[in-house]
Amino acid sequence: MLVSKNKATNSWLKSEKKSLLRFLTLYVAMVLFAIMLLSLYYYQSQEKLMLAEQRATLTKYAYIQTKRLKVLHHFFDERTEYPRDPRFRSAIYDLEYTKIFSLLENEDIRFDEEIYISEGYIHFVKSLDDFYLGTKYLIIEVEDSGAWRGEIWKNIIGYGLFGFFFFMLFGLYLAKLFLKPMRDSIVLLDRFIKDTTHELNTPLSAILANIEMMDKDVMVEKNRTKLSRINIAAKTVSILYQDLTYLTLEQEKDTHEEKINIKALIYDRAEYFTILGESKQLECSLDLEEASIIGDRRKLTRVIDNLISNAIKYNKRKGTVGIKLREGSLVIWDTGIGINEEKIPFMFDRYMRFNQSEGGFGLGLSIVKKILDDYHISIEVESEEGKGTRMILKW
Amino acid sequence: MVKKLSFSLVLLIMVFSQVQAKDAYERHCVGCHKELPTSLQRMFMHYLVVYSGEKNVKAGLKHYLKYPLKEISVMSDLFIDSYGIKKKTLLSDSQIDEVLDIYWNKFKVIDKLK
Numbered sequence: 001m002l003v004s005k006n007k008a009t010n011s012w013l014k015s016e017k018k019s020l021l022r023f024l025t026l027y028v029a030m031v032l033f034a035i036m037l038l039s040l041y042y043y044q045s046q047e048k049l050m051l052a053e054q055r056a057t058l059t060k061y062a063y064i065q066t067k068r069l070k071v072l073h074h075f076f077d078e079r080t081e082y083p084r085d086p087r088f089r090s091a092i093y094d095l096e097y098t099k100i101f102s103l104l105e106n107e108d109i110r111f112d113e114e115i116y117i118s119e120g121y122i123h124f125v126k127s128l129d130d131f132y133l134g135t136k137y138l139i140i141e142v143e144d145s146g147a148w149r150g151e152i153w154k155n156i157i158g159y160g161l162f163g164f165f166f167f168m169l170f171g172l173y174l175a176k177l178f179l180k181p182m183r184d185s186i187v188l189l190d191r192f193i194k195d196t197t198h199e200l201n202t203p204l205s206a207i208l209a210n211i212e213m214m215d216k217d218v219m220v221e222k223n224r225t226k227l228s229r230i231n232i233a234a235k236t237v238s239i240l241y242q243d244l245t246y247l248t249l250e251q252e253k254d255t256h257e258e259k260i261n262i263k264a265l266i267y268d269r270a271e272y273f274t275i276l277g278e279s280k281q282l283e284c285s286l287d288l289e290e291a292s293i294i295g296d297r298r299k300l301t302r303v304i305d306n307l308i309s310n311a312i313k314y315n316k317r318k319g320t321v322g323i324k325l326r327e328g329s330l331v332i333w334d335t336g337i338g339i340n341e342e343k344i345p346f347m348f349d350r351y352m353r354f355n356q357s358e359g360g361f362g363l364g365l366s367i368v369k370k371i372l373d374d375y376h377i378s379i380e381v382e383s384e385e386g387k388g389t390r391m392i393l394k395w
Numbered sequence: 396m397v398k399k400l401s402f403s404l405v406l407l408i409m410v411f412s413q414v415q416a417k418d419a420y421e422r423h424c425v426g427c428h429k430e431l432p433t434s435l436q437r438m439f440m441h442y443l444v445v446y447s448g449e450k451n452v453k454a455g456l457k458h459y460l461k462y463p464l465k466e467i468s469v470m471s472d473l474f475i476d477s478y479g480i481k482k483k484t485l486l487s488d489s490q491i492d493e494v495l496d497i498y499w500n501k502f503k504v505i506d507k508l509k
């Protein structure tokens with residue numbers, strides 16, 4: 001399937017990048033953990049190998065020292081000099097782990113291990129069957145040169161880095177492979193929405209234009225009501241169309257910043273929504289003072305349209321929609337169903353809808369929030385269930 | 396007569412003080428063992444090679460003093476056949492412990508090696 005990539009697709013694919021990043025983070029953590037575990041296992045096995053090599057020598061030393069102890073035992077106490085050897089140091093402990101005599105540099109002895117490394121020394125613990133001089137444990141000590149460690153670290157770092165990069169490339173390939181179906185679906189969906197949106201434009205414009213052109217005065221009352229319903233439905237679809245257009249096309253367009261007279265803009269949009277308000281027999285309360293803002297007209301129109309549209313959509317019959325404009329603030333309020341206080345933090349999330357009785361995709365407020373954030377305009381929501389909602393914008 | 400009595404009294408005191416000057420080990424052990432060809436030092440080394448630690452050696456010795464048997468003796472068969480098994484001790488537990496403490500301290504290897 002060959003699907004062309006464009007700017008709109010890029011914005012959709014942000015989620016793909018996010019998924020990829022999450023997968024790779026988890027994958028890197030797992031690979032690092034696996035490499036560390038393998039390195040630890042390798043280190044321990046190499047240490048065991050080195051100690052196994054040392055064991056043969058130390059067993060020989062222990063045998064020699066045992067023979068010397070035997071001699072000393074038989075001549076004790078005419079002879080009291082403990083046998084010494086330049087090749088190793090030794091110590092003797094009795095059955096109760098009491099030190100009889102010691103020449104060790106490191107006195108930290110682990111009686112439960114046969115051979116081990118402690119603070120740079122290798123200890124070999126030999127358990128005797130005949131307790132010459134009372135000796136149950138003979139400890140032979142030699143210095144650990146640590147040369148074997150250098151080789152091990154070199155291998156761990158070398159192979160570890162190689163393994164890490166290999167698994168990273170493999171992970172990247174895997175991630176691309178797994179995400180490809182998702183990517184194709186997103187691209188296809190994106191293209192479908194874009195094409196559908198584009199196809200909606202022509203018939204919708206024709207419907208709205210023809211409704212405006214119709215001479216309502218010559219119509220009978222029944223037909224006028226029907227036309228009004230068609231007008232409301234068309235405008236509702238038009239709002240949805242504009243939201244979709246904004247998401248798929250307009251937000252990628254270059255913005256045209258200008259000084260906007262908000263009072264005039266609100267009058268214009270309020271007039272546009274009059275027919276929707278009338279369908280619910282809503283009262284419109286406008287308290288507008290002169291105010292202006294620097295911004296893109298299309299974007300700010302989307303903000304005002306969405307807020308007024310919501311105030312109408314979620315209002316009660318015969319309720320009120322109010323707009324209060326001051327320099328630096330705009331309040332759009334309604335006497336509608338309101339929203340639960342706990343849900344307010346989530347109401348700007350995309351696809352979030354709290355009322356299934358009204359149509360829509362849950363796109364409007366997420367678009368509003370995005371535009372307001374772009375212009376550093378704060379939005380505050382005051383709402384009480386059953387009483388209404390106030391959306392307060394400050395800049 | 397008075398002179399004879401005074402002399403006897405002095406002699407008795409001297410003998411008594413001599414007895415008191417010896418420790419429990421010398422009073423209860425050395426007397427019999429000096430007749431044997433193997434010294435108490437050597438016997439100690441025999442115990443050490445079998446029992447190793449202080450507590451173990453003392454426990455082994457105490458058991459043997461109370462229940463002497465050929466089978467549990469640390470001495471060679473030749474020695475046992477020649478000199479036999481000692482008689483069961485008449486000392487109390489506390490007296491045996493006192494004797495063994497002195498015996499251990501006298502012949503122990505710890506602190507004697509150089």
